[in-house]
Amino acid sequence: xxxxxxxxxxEGNPIGFGRMHRKEDARFLRGxxxxxxxxxxxxxxHGAILRSxxxxxxxxxxxxxxxxxxxxxxxxxxGETLEGLGLAWMPTLSQDTQSVLATDKxxxxxxxxxxxVADDRYAxxxxxxxxDVDYEPLDAVVDAKKALDPDAPVIRDDLEGREDNKxxxxxxxxxxxxxxxxDQADVxxxxxxxxxxxxxxxxxxxxxxxxxDPVSGKLTIWTTTQAPHxxxxxxxxxxxxxxxxxxxxxxxxxxxFGNKVGIYPGYVCSIVGSIVTGKPVKWMEDRAENxxxxxxxxxxxxxxxxxxxxxxxxxxxxxxVLADHGAFNGVAQPTKFPAGFFHIFTGSYDYDxxxxxxxxxxxxxxxxxxxxxxxxxxxxxxxxxxxMVDCLADELGMDPAELRMKNLxxxxxxxxxxxxxxEYDSGDYPRALKEAMRLAGYDxxxxxxxxxxxxxxxxxxxQLMGIGLSFFTEGVGAGPRKHMDILGLGMADGCExxxxxxxxxxxxxxxxxxxxxxxxxxxxxVAQELGIPPEDIDxxxxxxDNTPFGLGTYGSRSTPVSGAAAAVVSRRVKDKSRxxxxxxxxxxxDDLEWEHGRWFVKGDPDNGKTIQEIAFASHGNLELPEGVExxxxxxxxxxxxxxxxxFGAYICVTDVDAGTGEVKVRRFIxxxxxxxxxxxxIVEGQIHGGLADGVGMALMEVIAFDPEGNNLGGSFMDYLxxxxxxxxxxxxxxxVTPSPHHPLGVKGVGxxxxxxxxxxxxxxxxxxxxxxxADMPLTPAVVWRAMQxxxxxxxxxxx
Amino acid sequence: MQVxxxxxxxxxxxxxxxxxxxxxxxxxxxxxxxxxxxCDTSNCGTCTLWVDGEAVKSCTVLAAMAGGRDxxxxxxxAQNGELDAVQQGFLEEHGLQCGFCTPGMIMTAKWLLERDxxxxxxxxxxxxxGNLCRCTGYENIVRAVRWAAEHPAxxxxxxxx
Numbered sequence: 018x019x020x021x022x023x024x025x026x027x028e029g030n031p032i033g034f035g036r037m038h039r040k041e042d043a044r045f046l047r048g049x050x051x052x053x054x055x056x057x058x059x060x061x062x063h064g065a066i067l068r069s070x071x072x073x074x075x076x077x078x079x080x081x082x083x084x085x086x087x088x089x090x091x092x093x094x095x096g097e098t099l100e101g102l103g104l105a106w107m108p109t110l111s112q113d114t115q116s117v118l119a120t121d122k123x124x125x126x127x128x129x130x131x132x133x134v135a136d137d138r139y140a141x142x143x144x145x146x147x148x149d150v151d152y153e154p155l156d157a158v159v160d161a162k163k164a165l166d167p168d169a170p171v172i173r174d175d176l177e178g179r180e181d182n183k184x185x186x187x188x189x190x191x192x193x194x195x196x197x198x199x200d201q202a203d204v205x206x207x208x209x210x211x212x213x214x215x216x217x218x219x220x221x222x223x224x225x226x227x228x229x230d231p232v233s234g235k236l237t238i239w240t241t242t243q244a245p246h247x248x249x250x251x252x253x254x255x256x257x258x259x260x261x262x263x264x265x266x267x268x269x270x271x272x273x274f275g276n277k278v279g280i281y282p283g284y285v286c287s288i289v290g291s292i293v294t295g296k297p298v299k300w301m302e303d304r305a306e307n308x309x310x311x312x313x314x315x316x317x318x319x320x321x322x323x324x325x326x327x328x329x330x331x332x333x334x335x336x337x338v339l340a341d342h343g344a345f346n347g348v349a350q351p352t353k354f355p356a357g358f359f360h361i362f363t364g365s366y367d368y369d370x371x372x373x374x375x376x377x378x379x380x381x382x383x384x385x386x387x388x389x390x391x392x393x394x395x396x397x398x399x400x401x402x403x404x405m406v407d408c409l410a411d412e413l414g415m416d417p418a419e420l421r422m423k424n425l426x427x428x429x430x431x432x433x434x435x436x437x438x439x440e441y442d443s444g445d446y447p448r449a450l451k452e453a454m455r456l457a458g459y460d461x462x463x464x465x466x467x468x469x470x471x472x473x474x475x476x477x478x479x480q481l482m483g484i485g486l487s488f489f490t491e492g493v494g495a496g497p498r499k500h501m502d503i504l505g506l507g508m509a510d511g512c513e514x515x516x517x518x519x520x521x522x523x524x525x526x527x528x529x530x531x532x533x534x535x536x537x538x539x540x541x542x543v544a545q546e547l548g549i550p551p552e553d554i555d556x557x558x559x560x561x562d563n564t565p566f567g568l569g570t571y572g573s574r575s576t577p578v579s580g581a582a583a584a585v586v587s588r589r590v591k592d593k594s595r596x597x598x599x600x601x602x603x604x605x606x607d608d609l610e611w612e613h614g615r616w617f618v619k620g621d622p623d624n625g626k627t628i629q630e631i632a633f634a635s636h637g638n639l640e641l642p643e644g645v646e647x648x649x650x651x652x653x654x655x656x657x658x659x660x661x662x663x664f665g666a667y668i669c670v671t672d673v674d675a676g677t678g679e680v681k682v683r684r685f686i687x688x689x690x691x692x693x694x695x696x697x698x699i700v701e702g703q704i705h706g707g708l709a710d711g712v713g714m715a716l717m718e719v720i721a722f723d724p725e726g727n728n729l730g731g732s733f734m735d736y737l738x739x740x741x742x743x744x745x746x747x748x749x750x751x752x753v754t755p756s757p758h759h760p761l762g763v764k765g766v767g768x769x770x771x772x773x774x775x776x777x778x779x780x781x782x783x784x785x786x787x788x789x790x791a792d793m794p795l796t797p798a799v800v801w802r803a804m805q806x807x808x809x810x811x812x813x814x815x816x
Numbered sequence: 817m818q819v820x821x822x823x824x825x826x827x828x829x830x831x832x833x834x835x836x837x838x839x840x841x842x843x844x845x846x847x848x849x850x851x852x853x854x855c856d857t858s859n860c861g862t863c864t865l866w867v868d869g870e871a872v873k874s875c876t877v878l879a880a881m882a883g884g885r886d887x888x889x890x891x892x893x894a895q896n897g898e899l900d901a902v903q904q905g906f907l908e909e910h911g912l913q914c915g916f917c918t919p920g921m922i923m924t925a926k927w928l929l930e931r932d933x934x935x936x937x938x939x940x941x942x943x944x945x946g947n948l949c950r951c952t953g954y955e956n957i958v959r960a961v962r963w964a965a966e967h968p969a970x971x972x973x974x975x976x977x
Contacts, residue, residue: 038907045915046903048850048890052916055849138840139833220854220862220916220950271852271916272950304855532914532951698910705953706913733859733948741941741954 024613026550032613033545036698039537040552041530050269054301056226056239062091064290064300065141066283067131067148068310069123072157072381072726073170076119076130076150083147084133089140092293093148094132094286096120104289106175107255110279110503111355113184113346114175115384117282123152124172124344125383126728127309132286134298157381157726158182160813161318161341164378172344172379182379184346189360189437190335190372198333198370202324206412210404211792212397213812214316214341214382214720216308216730217389218738219531221271223311224301227287231295237264240284243273244569245529247506249561251280256288267559273531274710274771275388276312278349278571305731312349312385313720316341316812317359317397323405329415331424333370334363336401340377340386348386349571350393351501351508357387357394358492360437364402365446365490365664366424371436381726390710390771392491392572399489403776404790407485411789417486417780418459422450425488432757439492441662442756442764444690449752450488453666453688456750459484462670466784479676483785485669489773492660493765494577503568509656510574511565512582514543514590516649518636520629522549524586526558527567528579533767534699535575539583541695542761546587547594547628548614565652573663573765576695577756582655584760589651596645597635598626661756661764665689669777673785678800680782682712682743687774688750691766692759700766705747707770713739715778719794723814819883823848824892832879839863841879842889850890850919854948861947864920865889871927873946890919893926901970902926902961911960913951921947925961934965 023033030037044050081093096118099105106114119130131148135141156170163169164182173179199205225240236258242248245265253260270277283300290298302311317338324333340356342348350357356375363371387393406424410417425446426433433441462484469482498507513525524543526535535558540551557563567579591611598616599606602624609616609625617625626634635649670684685708694700717737720730730736755762775793782795791803792811802809820829823846830845842848842865854862856875863874866888893900899907902925912918921944928935928943935943940961941954949957964970 039910041915042907042912045912045918046899046906046922047894048848048919050850050915052849052852054843054853057844057847138844139835218950220860220914220948221852222854270914272914274950301853304857304860532916534913702910702913702952702956705955706951707953709953710950732857733855734857738948738950740945740948741958742945744954746937746958747953747955 026552028550028552030551032548032550034541034693034695037537037541037551037696039534040540041534041536052221052269052271053224053226053239053241056268058226058228058297061226061297061299062134062136062290062294063138063141064132064134064287064298065138065145066129066286066306067145068306069119069126069128069130071123071152071154072126072159073155073172074123074152075155076122077153078151079131080149081131084144087140087144087147089136090133090144092134092290094118094289094293099289102289104256104285107280107285109345109347110349111346115345115347117285121175125381126726127306127383129282132290134290134294159381159722159724159726161339161378161380164380172381184342184377184379185355186374186376187355188372188374191370191436192372195333195335195370195372199322199324202332203327204325204412205322206408207320207322208405208408208790209320210790211812212315212317212319212400213793214313215389215714215718216313216720216736217274217276218308218736219272219274219276222302222304222307223277223281223283225284225287226297226299227291228297229288229291235262235264236288237266238288239266239268241270241277242267243277243529243531243571245559245561246527246566247503247568248280250506265561267529270529270531274390275314275571277531278388279312279347281311304733308720308736309728309731310383312347312388313343313383314389314391315397319401321401321405323409325409329413329420329423331366331368333368334402334405335372336362338373338375340375341380341382342377342386343380343382343384345384347384349503350387351496351503353500358392359394359398361395361435361439361492362398362401363435363437364399365426365488367426367430368436382722390707390768392493392768392772393495395491396772399772400776403487404779407780408789418454421486421488422447425450440659441490442659442758443754444662444664445752445754446488446664449664449688449690450666452750452752453668453686456688456748457668457686459668473675479674481673481675481785483671483673483781485777485779485781485784487667487773487777487780490662490664491573491769491772492662493573494657494661495572495574496657497659498656506568508568509654510567510579510582511652511654512579512586513565513652514586514650516590516632518633520549520632521553523555523557524583525564526556526579527565528570528575529559531570533570533575533703534696538695538699542580542583543587546584547591549628573767576763577661577759577765578655578657580763581657581760582653585655586651586653589653590649593651594628594631594649596642598631600641601626601631601634601639658758661759663689663691663764663766663769665769665773667773667777669781671778671781671785673782673800675804678797678804680716680795680800682745682778684748685745686748687770688752689766689769690752690754691769692755692762692764693753695763701749703766704749704770707768708747708774709739709744710771711774711778712743715775715793715795716743717794717796719811721812721814729814817880819879821882821885821887823887824889834880836879838874838877838879838882842874848889848891852916852919859948861920861924862917864923864947866923866927871924890922893922899970901964901968902929904970905960905963908963909956909959911952911957917947917949921949921957925964928961929964933968935961
């Protein structure tokens with residue numbers, strides 16, 4: 018069924034795929050959402066965290082006596098307290114450990130040192146000032162490039178036998194074959210580049226309200242999590258609490274972008290605080306805490322090399338990465354892939370050979386790593402390849418669009434296995450690039466640019482014009498259990514569908530929305546499959562007591578995995594409805610034919626039963642065939658056979674003031690192919706948001722450090738997010754290439770634009786300046802210095 | 817200290833610490849949690865509400881400073897349960913995703929339309945530039961405000977049109 022054939026419900030909604038208003042908006046528009054900080058329980062206390070002012074220091078002594086004497090303080094918890102409970106350290110999502118409250122050393126500025134529980138949030142903060150910590154400062158490792166120096170201080174001396182700061186060395190591809198290809202190539206271009214440390218910075222910070230019922234022994238925690246089920250299992254494993262006595266509720270979430278995947282010390286402290294005081298404890302971090310201590314993103318120092326023939330046929334790509342993981346390896350990615358999906362760095366082109374090596378190091382910075390709408394480091398990978406292709410175009414004197422068109426994978430090559438082992442499901446790449454060029458008016462833009470440059474050289478204007486392209490391929494929908502798990506938990510998603518006697522329905526998901534509109538989209542999936550109006554379908558999510566197990570929403574996996582589960586469970590209900598309809602119509606199920614929302618007797622279209630009538634009959638006294646149970650319910654667990662591979666072609670047009678270095682994004686054209694669109698309005702919204710992320714990262718956002726390891730991006734006055742003024746009016750287009758293995762053909766879209774857009778913006782700025790390299794963020798100062806031929810290191814406040 | 821103000825038309829009095837911020841007064845003392853707390857530094861605008869008809873960021877205003885004044889929050893925008901034109905515009909144009917910035921955006925947009933009932937795109941962008949949104953890329957928020965400008969009677973007008 019195509020979207021044009023979808024019937025309309027009594028309320029004017031499509032009974033299936035199509036544009037419809039979001040069901041969740043009714044509460045958000047009235048200020049009636051329930052975010053974690055909106056949860057108030059009787060007798061609730063408030064927690065606050067004392068954080069380290071040093072990047073690296075030994076803790077000599079902690080004196081909490083004055084804080085404990087504060088009349089409104091109920092408890093002060095330190096690492097020593099937690100050690101007694103076996104909770105001073107917790108496992109990260111990458112087989113490392115992370116300190117909950119520091120016992121021996123602090124390892125980054127903002128590290129958690131003590132937790133105060135008080136009657137109100139102001140008193141809790143007051144008491145932090147009363148805690149006296151005696152630190153012995155140590156030399157800090159701030160520059161990742163010096164982390165492996167022989168004389169570098171060892172950050173993780175808590176790990177037995179650890180004598181350096183190396184976390185891992187990991188490679189993919191065929192190094193030997195790659196070397197041969199590079200040796201014989203006409204042209205080899207090598208370029209260093211930095212994808213600097215940035216932060217997802219959702220508008221809602223992280224927090225939790227923990228309530229341990231001392232009578233039942235049940236822990237309920239309302240928390241900012243993108244993965245409520247995974248968190249519950251981890252709390253059970255870490256704290257030794259029985260899993261059935263833990264309820265994780267992820268209520269309305271004010272944006273996630275990967276920031277809310279991991280478990281933070283504050284969550285654990287709120288649980289301990291509740292156990293210690295016997296009262297519910299709320300902990301809500303402020304913005305500085307969010308930016309300084311919760312999961313950052315990127316921080317990849319990359320050196321890429323691309324090999325090609327003289328006429329621009331790309332033959333090989335290789336890259337060496339130095340990955341700064343901060344003080345603990347807290348990245349979240351499938352176990353088998355320590356660098357996430359970075360080895361998808363060959364992108365959208367055909368090669369003879371490719372190879373990558375990723376070396377990860379500890380530094381005295383906040384832990385984290387995979388976050389900010391990145392599809393498990395596909396963002397870094399796409400940036401690398403799309404910058405390298407532009408470097409090659411510059412070397413060859415070729416138009417970057419022409420070079421891309423010449424090398425893009427062709428439709429007949431799918432399914433395509435990349436040199437590093439990914440199997441792309443489907444794609445028509447040239448069609449998407451042509452569509453983007455058509456929407457942009459590419460040739461006219463190039464002509465305008467030439468005229469602008471002439472005027473600039475004649476001294477008539479200070480404004481240079483740049484046109485930047487990016488073509489991305491993502492791998493999303495993690496993931497097949499044969500390849501992927503996180504801490505031993507497979508990445509399948511469960512789903513339960515129940516049709517009530519009157520034909521209304523409730524679907525329970527394992528994934529959790531942070532703004533993606535699941536309450537609408539998943540109702541539309543059921544509507545599409547069963548013909549029940551979406552307003553008659555309630556979507557339940559974000560509560561482990563009331564939803565089936567699954568690993569949560571990140572890596573653009575909700576629609577590819579959970580969406581498939583929703584389709585499968587709907588089809589199971591449909592299959593059963595056929596049997597019940599046949600019983601009601603006194604015919605064989607084989608004699609029935611389906612039209613939207615109704616089974617009817619073949620050749621006798623008036624003789625049928627609607628899904629609502631069948632639902633009622635399933636609960637009634639209709640005699641059912643032997644072995645068929647009553648009611649109309651089903652469950653499903655979806656294990657994706659492979660990833661899905663959305664792609665797109667982006668074109669950015671910038672104006673750069675050569676006098677000030679100021680960059681203005683004039684236009685941004687985005688053609689996305691994520692397969693069929695369940696709700697085109699929501700899909701387009703996802704793309705818009707990602708494009709703004711791309712502009713932010715390319716031009717404004719960075720978490721930099723000074724030589725002592727002080728975080729220089731700890732507030733929104735320092736960490737600049739794009740506003741309505743930096744964002745242009747987005748121009749979007751689409752092509753549709755369904756995934757052959759997904760039940761709905763859909764591919765996922767949540768991170769596409771964040772992944773694809775930064776390279777387009779950077780390529781546009783460099784195109785304007787006619788220089789080959791400068792690192793993000795391209796602030797006026799950075800652009801100015803790049804124009805002078807003396808680029809800055811953006812990650813450090815040093816030359 | 818005792819603070820009295822009018823909030824969404826009702827007079828309220830609470831005994832609070834002089835240092836209490838207006839955002840915490842509204843949220844914690846009055847339970848009006850539609851006004852959000854996002855950054856502490858007046859940058860993000862999720863705490864935007866009206867004081868005496870002006871859109872202000874309540875994270876950098878003391879509750880005491882609002883004493884005797886007329887405060888309006890997002891909870892007071894819909895009348896008799898019906899969305900007003902700005903709220904309807906956000907619904908129509910998908911001007912929200914996670915919803916966290918939305919109350920502040922709505923209060924700023926309403927403030928703009930009170931002063932300029934027919935703002936162009938540039939005026940809208942400038943007016944909301946003190947309200948950050950991480951989800952929408954602003955495009956649909958701009959469209960939402962334009963929708964409200966074009967349908968001052970809100971959903972009723974759409975139905976009759």
